[in-house]
Amino acid sequence: MEILEQVITQNKVLVGDSLAVLKELESETIDLTITSPPYFQQRDYGNGEFGVGNETTEEAYLDNLLAIFFECVRVTKPTGSIVFNLGDKYINGALSLLPYKFAIKATESKQVFLINQITWSKLNPTPRQDKRKLIQATEPFFIFAKSKNYHFDLENYLKHLDDHNKSNRTKPSEKLGKQYFELIANADLTNEQKENARKALQEAILAVRNGEIDSFRMKIKGIHKEAYGGMEGGRNNQIRYNGFTIIKILGNKLKKDLIESPVEITKDNAHPAVYPLYIVQELIKLLSKENDLVLDPFCGSGTTCLAAKNLKRKYLGIEINPEYVHLANERLKQTVNFTQELFL
Ligand SMILES: C[S@@+](CC[C@H](N)C(=O)[O-])C[C@H]1O[C@@H](n2cnc3c(N)ncnc32)[C@H](O)[C@@H]1O
Incomplete structure (x- = not known):
């Protein structure tokens, strides 16, 4: 009681x-x-x-x-x-x-x-x-x-670490993602796939510039190795059917x-x-x-x-x-x- x-x-x-x-x-x-x-x-x-x-x-x-x-x-x-x-x-x-x-x-x-x-x-x-x-x-x-x-x-x-990282962020390079445009142009993809890849690449570059992601990597069919040694999975399906995939890197925001x-x-x-x-x-x-x-x-x-x-x-x-x-x-x-x- x-x-x-x-x-x-x-x-x-x-x-x-x-x-x-x-x-x-x-x-x-x-x-x-x-x-x-x-x-x-x-x-x-x-x-x-x-x-x-x-x-x-x-x-x-x-x-x-x-x-x-x-x-x-x-x-x-x-x-x-x-x-x-x-x-x-x-x-x-x-x-x-x-x-x-x-x-x-x-x-x-x-x-x-x-x-x-x-x-x-x-x-x-x-x-x-x-x-x-x-x-x-x-x-x-x-x-x-x-x-x-x-x-x-x-x-x-x-949250304080996010804020800290945001205020200490260095400006992304002007050349960011440029090499991927060249790789897309030379890749063995259909015109539609190339168009979609360029659009997705532009969006990823913008996301880095806006601080939404830290960086990214792109994998293009026939140029880059498949993910996880080629095993079945979401990313490999994207590479096989869309001709590319973009891996967003969240850095410390992870x-x-x-x-x-x-x-x-x-x-x-x-x-x-x-x-x-x-x-x-x-x-x-x-x-x-x-x-x-x-x-x-x-x-x-x-x-x-x-x-x-x-x-x-x-x-x-x-x-x-x-x-x-x-x-x-x-x-x-x-x-x-x-x-x-x-x-x-
Ligand atoms: C590791 S300490 C906790 C310290 C605390 N996190 C702090 O920052 O001060 C564990 C505490 O559990 C108490 N304790 C042990 N057996 C207990 C029980 N049966 N019921 C309530 N408290 C008990 C101990 O006296 C001790 O203060």
């Missing part, structure tokens, strides 16, 4: 065990969950037996994690999504693959499917003294959805499943495992709208809640350790200069 009263209010960080608190939430009320659960036997957050990560076996860890994950799924709206960030761990000198075991079990349930696995590339990974292993500098962010109707705002994701960011090492945060505000902000922009409700069931020092607040979303954090709840609330009092947190 006490929990129920607490959860009616949004924009709060609740103290408690996630599983118990989530069970009190109504189904399909959350737009987006973003969280970083404790990794298996990695750190002692001082939470005793209820602390996820303190289990003695991998199986028990996965069971606890999945129980909380499926509660997140239940409370997520059909248009919503759930993001879990997990790190791998060496056990007896071998990588455990626990993040992937988790993702496989999550998707096997058929309650969710994986939209993307974004790889976080750490710009300042922890150096380790092991001459027989490379430094671990990546971690996955798994993005799950409940239905094909999930909210996905690609335009707003990493939004990849890779995001670079340093590990947070701010001295003013006493939590030992803070994840990057920058990545969380970008995911919130990608997966939610203003006024949506964002949940973090392993809230820690409140990074997700802070990102949600910055971006005019509502938030709900759950954290078992009262000291971290205090930390999160202190952090949430501050006005963060949003652009300062961006990493370019």
